[in-house]
Amino acid sequence: MKKFFISLLLMCLFFFDGQAQQTYAVKGRVVDRESREPLSFASVSVWNSTQGVMTDSLGNYVIENLVPGMYRLQFSIVGYRTYVTPEFRVSSHDYRIDAELEENQVDLKEIEVVASPFRRSLESPISSRVIGLQEIEKSPGANRDISKVVNSFPGVASAVGNGYRNDLLVRGGGPSENRFYLDGVEIPNINHFSTQGASGGPVGIIDADFIREVNFYTGAFPANRGNALSSVLDFKLLDGNTEKRTVKATVGASEVSLTSNGYITKNKKTTYLVSVRQSYLQLLFKVLDMPFLPRYTDAQFKIKTRFSQAHELTWIGLGAIDNMKLNTDTDPKDESKQYLLNYLPVIKQQTYTLGAVYKHYAGRHTQTLVLSRSFMNNNNRKYLNNDESSHENLTLRYNSDEIENHFRFENRSLFGNFNVNAGVNLDYVTYTNRTFQKIFSEQAKEILYETDLNLFKWGVFATAGYESPDERFTASLGVRFDANTYSSKMNNPLKQFSPRLSLSYNFFPNFYLNGTVGRYYQLPAYTTMGYKEFGILVNKANGLLYQRSDQTSLGVEYHFGKNAEATIEGFYKKYSHAPLSLQDGIPLACKGVDYGVSGNEAAVSTACGRAYGVEFMFRWFGSGKFNLLTSYTYFRSQFIQPSTGKYLPSAWDNRHLLTLSGTYKLPKNWDIGLKLRVMGGAPFTPYDENLSSIVSAWDATARPYYDYGLYNTGRLKTFSQIDFRLDKSFYFKGVMLGIYIDLQNIGNFKYDSQPVLVSTGVVDPQIYPDGNQHYKMKYIRQQSGTILPTLGLTVEF
Known part of the structure; x- marks a missing residue:
C-alpha cells in the first residue's frame, strides 16, 4: 500500500509538472506611520x-503579473526611511x-540608501534575529515547527535522545528561561504536552500558517518583555485577507489541519x-513502536477590526487538548522502551490563551492596551508497572491549574531622534495543585498536599532610544521594576x-559594532512557589527570591550588500539567586527536559552560575532562489557547587553547536533543502547503584537515582544529524496544491545516551548492611536515531 501511494504521488508530480503558470497581483496602501495619512507617489517595487509601480494620490498601489512564490516589497519616498517587508507568499x-513609512529625521542627499531585509532595532541591535516565512516554511527537518x-x-541547543522533544536551550540557559508572545499577547508555552514549570514537548502548538515573522531575542531583551533570562520569541501574525476568503487544508504524517x-x-x-x-501522531508513534502515544487537538484564531485610521482592535485565541497514553503493546524485548514505559506517566493537558490588543495611533504617540487570560490544566497519573488493578500501585496522582490574567499598557512616542516607550503591567495569578506522590529520600515516603495560591504581579518599564542625525550611532537605555505579593522577599520592586x-x-558602510549590558529577573516557576510540606509553603519559608542574571554581549555585524550578513558575538551571563534543590544539591534550572512536572520540590535561592561563549552566523538571501544559514557557537555553561565552591558543568554544557542549513528554488516550482546539525556531547551524572537498587526506592519512581557527588563527571559523544526536504507546488487558477517530503536524520545516525540502570525485577537474597531489600540491577543501552519521514499534502483555494 505504501509503495502504491508513493508511485501515485510521483505520477501526479510529473503529470502536472507542465501545467500553465498562473499570475496574481499584490496591492495595498502606503501611509505615514505617525499621521496615518496616505503617501502619494511612493515607489513600490x-x-x-x-x-x-508608484502609489496614486490616495496611497494605493497594484503590482500585477506576479507568478506564485515568495516575495518581499520595497517602499521608498523622499523624506522617509526605505522599508523592506517580511517575506510573504503569493499562491492562489x-x-x-x-505599509507604514517612518519619516526620516536627516537629510539623505549625500547618503546612499541600500534597502536590506536585515532590520535593526534601537533597543536590541545585538542578539536578535528576524526569522522569515521562507525559513519557517522550508526548513529541512523542522516540519514547519x-x-x-x-x-x-x-546559541540554541536541544535535548537529544529524550523522546522527540522541542526543549529550547539558549546560550547555556535552562528550558524554563524563555518567554513567548503572539502579537503582544503572552502565552505560557508553544508546545503540546509541555513540561509544567519548564517548556518543551514533542510538537509545536502554533500553526505556521498564521506566522508572518518571528523576532527571536537571545539577549538584549526589550524592557516591555519581562520575566526572561535566556530568550524571547515574539511572533508577528498575519492579518486576514481583505480581498478574498480562502481555505487551506493540510494533511501531513502527524496531523490534518x-x-x-x-x-x-x-x-x-x-x-x-x-x-x-487534529493529530494522528499516535499512529506514527505506534508504527515506530514508541512507548508513548500522543494525540492532540488545537485551534487558533485572530480577528482584527480597523475602526478608523487611528483605532484598531485585535482578538487572539489559542487552545489545545492533549492526551498522551502509554503503548503497553510496545516490544517487550526492547528493554530501553520498557524502561520509558515504566516511568512515563499518563498525561492529559488542557490549555488556552485569549487576548485582546487595542491600539490607538495619535500622531507621534501610539498607545497599546493588552488584556489576556491563560489557562493550563495538567493531569498526570502513574501506577507501578502500569498495573491499575490496585490502588496500592498508584505512585503519582497530580492535578494542577495555572491561570494568569494579564493587563499591560504602554505608550510609544517619537521626539525627533528620540524614541520613548513606557508602560505598566498588572497580573493576577491563581495556582492550584493536588498532589499524591511516592518518593524515596533516605526512606520511602508519600507526599500529599493541596495548594491554593493567589497573587498579584506588577511591573513598570521604560525605554529611551536615540539615533544620531547621520544614523551611524544608536543608543537605548531601559529600566524595569518587578514585584509580587508572594512574600516580603518579593514585594519590593526596588530589589x-x-x-x-x-x-x-x-x-564604515555596512560594518557595525554592537554591545549591550543589562540585569534581568525572572520569577521562579509556580510549581516551586506552590510546593508544600506538612501544609506549609516550604519555599516561601525558605526565602525564595527572583532569579537574577547579569548579561553582557559584544559583537560586530557586516552586511554584504543587501543579500547577506555575517555576525560575530561574544556573551557572558552570570546567574544568582536561582533555586537550588535541597534534595539533589543542583539548580532547578538543570532540570525540566522530561515529560511531567519540573520544580515541585524544596529549594533555596542560593544557586549561582555562569554561561559564556562566542557565536558566528552567516545568512544569505540569494535573490529569492537560494537561502543559506550557517552558525557556530562555542560556549560553556556552569554552576557553583555549594560544597566546594568550584564551577561544575551544567546539564546544558554542550560546548559546540554547528548548523549548516540551506534551501534552493529549482525550476518549475520545486524546492530542495538540506540541513546538517552537529552538537557537542552533553555531560551526564553516574547513577547511585546502591540507592537505585533499594526496592522501595525503585518502586517509588521506576527510575535510577543519580550520584550527585559525581555530578556531570561524564560526557556523551557528539551528536550529528542530516535532514532533507523536497517541495513541489502546483498553481491553477484560484488553487494551490503543494506536496512535500521531509526526512529527518537521512544518514540514520545513531546516538548513544547514557546507559541506564534498571531493575531486573528480581529481589537479591543477599542481606545488605543498610537493612533494605535490594533488586538485582543491570545496565541497558540507550540508543536513539532513526530515519523519520514526513509526507505532506496542502491544498489552498
Missing part, C-alpha cells in the same frame, strides 16, 4: 527586481500588504484567520531593578 489569489526552526540559529482566511464585514474592516488541527543599555556604531 518587488525587492531584488526591477518590477514596481491576489495578496494585500499595507518554530521550536525546531530556531535550532539552526546561534484546516485554515480559513478572509474578511467578515462588507466594508472589509474586520478580517479573520482561524485554524483547527528587582533591571537596567539595560544597548549601543551600536556604524564605523
